[in-house]
Amino acid sequence: MKKTIDxxxxxxxxxxxxxxxxxxxxxxxxxxxxxxxxCGDTIESAVKNLMDAKRAWLEAAIAExxxxxxxxxxxDYSGQFKLRMPRSLHRALAFHSKEHSC
Numbered sequence: 108m109k110k111t112i113d114x115x116x117x118x119x120x121x122x123x124x125x126x127x128x129x130x131x132x133x134x135x136x137x138x139x140x141x142x143x144x145x146c147g148d149t150i151e152s153a154v155k156n157l158m159d160a161k162r163a164w165l166e167a168a169i170a171e172x173x174x175x176x177x178x179x180x181x182x183d184y185s186g187q188f189k190l191r192m193p194r195s196l197h198r199a200l201a202f203h204s205k206e207h208s209c
Contacts, residue, residue, distance in 0.1 A: 112166060112169060120139050136157070
């Protein structure tokens with residue numbers, strides 16, 4: 108079934124917020140929606156403006172037939188990864204852990 112704009116608006120996309128060191132205020136964006144960006148004097152206003160920009164971005168994407176990426180789900184991530192390190196570092200970390208454990 109084809110999703111409507113309201114379906115996409117309700118989806119919880121990850122928001123990135125950065126302080127604008129040059130102009131002041133804050134810049135907010137949805138990384139999964141390329142080019143969907145807004146700003147505001149406060150974090151709250153930047154996020155509110157971004158929510159308005161989200162609807163406009165989605166309307167334009169639907170009108171242009173641009174594929175809209177759905178938000179990542181935490182279900183896609185296990186929270187685990189493997190890390191390789193030199194044995195000497197592993198030994199040092201294990202020793203440090205034993206020395207400082209409760």
